[in-house]
Amino acid sequence: MRVGSNKKSVKKAGIHDLDELVKLFDGYRVFYEKKSDPGGARAFLTDRIKNDESVIFISRNKDGIATGFTQLYPLFSSTRMARFWLLNDLFVAPEYRGKGYSKALIEKAKELCRSTNAVGMMLETASDNYIGNQLYPNTGFELDKDHCYYIWNAE
Secondary structure, X not given: XXXXXXXXXXXXXXXXXXXXXXXXXXXHHHHOOOOOOHHHHHHHXXXXXXXXXXXXXXXXXXXXXXXXXXXXXXXXEOOOOEEEEEEEEEEEOHHHOOOOHHHHHHHHHHHHXXXXXXXXXXXXXXXXXXXXXXXXXXXXXXXXXXXXXXXXXXX
């Protein structure tokens, strides 16, 4: 994928990308005010990849350096009787932000939706995530103002 003047690649990540993914995933968790835990991140990502429980895409710059990732989980819509994807994680390392990597990752997620005959994709973000709340509408997402979001925590 070519965005702007810098060549960006986005590909499905595998076990061979684990070292770079761990660093990015740990940075993502720290961004969301979780304690750094590279070992836990490695175990979590290894399980998702080996058990084929999610699809992870990794972006790289023209030099092959990992710049960001997105992780999607499969869901199903009962009312539509079709596959639906949850874009659960999207992260670009701070030094690569504002260079089109988020948009490239989202476009790759859309390709996954199309290739799996999914009826759509959803995501959630905090109301004070100003960058995300500008990015998502600019990439075709619509804010759902008709539904309430509830959560139950087992902890």
